[in-house]
Amino acid sequence: MSRSIAIGDIHGGLKALIQLLEKIEVTPEDELIFLGDYVDGWSDSANVVTYLIDLAKQNTCIFLRGNHDDLTHRWLATGELNEKWLEHGGQSSIDAYRNFSSEEIEAHIEFYNQMLNYYVDKKNRLFVHAGFTSQHGPEQEYHETGFYWDRTLWEMALSLDKNIEPGDTNYPKRLQIFDEIFIGHTPVTRINEEAPVKRANIWNVDTGAAFKGKLSALEVNTKEIWQSDPVFKLYPEEEGRN
Template identity: 75%
Template sequence: MSRKIAIGDIHGGLKALVQLLRRVDITPEDEIIFLGDYVDGWSDSANVVSYLIELAKQNTCIFIRGNHDDLVHRWLKTGELNEKWLQHGGQSSMDAYRNLTPEEKQAHIEFFQQMMNYYIDKKNRLFVHAGFTNQHGPQNEYHDTGYYWDRTLWETVLALDPKMQKSNIYYPKRLQLFKEIFIGHTPVTRIDETTPFHKAGVWNIDTGAAFMGKLSAIEVNTKEVWQSDPIYKLYPNENGRN
């Protein structure tokens, strides 16, 4: 039976991704939805992208665009440098791309260009890296950047009174639009969680792989969770984004 697997922010941790997919026991029948931020952090950013390009030839893969992916894409395509990007993992990606040929870099540029800002499946479940701000849904956003930079959706979820019913006039409209929402972007380790966190129909799958956490996957239908080892243990001589 085919499965629908959502995977959180990878941040250059190829060793963790390979380990995680082995634990999930991925088959060609499975659909894999990657929630973005494939790069910036650990030393394998370029290798992660190369690996995903090959994986997509064997599996049905959906690649959501993350904010770090957008920054690396801009740098690869135009040479655009963002100082804050360099301070938050960008330098590791620049170092990782030094060994790639021009042809390989072009393939990566095309990979980044083809990413989706969001994906809605047939069961009305939304997959997006960060969120959206328009109360009528992501299809009505005025600016693409919200999909991979917005934190207000997550902040709204955390601030919401769990006793509030959806019928309440003050219940956030954004949280009424979909059966479920799957996001990454903000590590749940910031609220002292180590596994995918669920509240108000939103699942945050970012378990801090960029820092001291693990890379996580969840089966969207059954909610079975798999995790890698803490990534810093797989890259003992590196600091990631710490």
């Protein structure tokens, strides 16, 4: 039976990704939905992209655009340097690309170009890196940057009264559009959680792989969870984005 598996923010942790996929025992029948932020963190940022390009030749993969992917893409394509990006993991991506050929870099730029801002499956489930702000849904979003920068969707879910029901007149309109929403971007370690967390109808699959956390995956039908070792233990000589 085929599975749909959402995978959280990787941030250059290729060793964790390989370990995670081995635990999942991925088959070509599985749909893999990557929630973005493949780069900026551990030393394998560029190698993660190479690995994902190859993986997509054998498996059905959906690649969503994360804010770190957008910043790295801008640097690769135009040389644009953002000081905040450099402070938050960008230097690790610059270092990771130093020994890549121009042909390899062009292949990576094409990979970044083809990323999706969001994905809605046949069961009316939304997959997006960060969120969206329009009450009419992501197709009505005014600025596409919200898809990979917005935190208000998750912050809203965290602030909701746990007793409020979807049919309540005060239930947020953004949360009524989709049956479920799967995001990354904001590590659940910020609320002292170590595994994917559900609030309202939103599942957050970012478990802090860029810092002291693990890389996580969630089967979106059964809600089975897999996790790597804490990523920093796989890169003991590095600091990641700590």
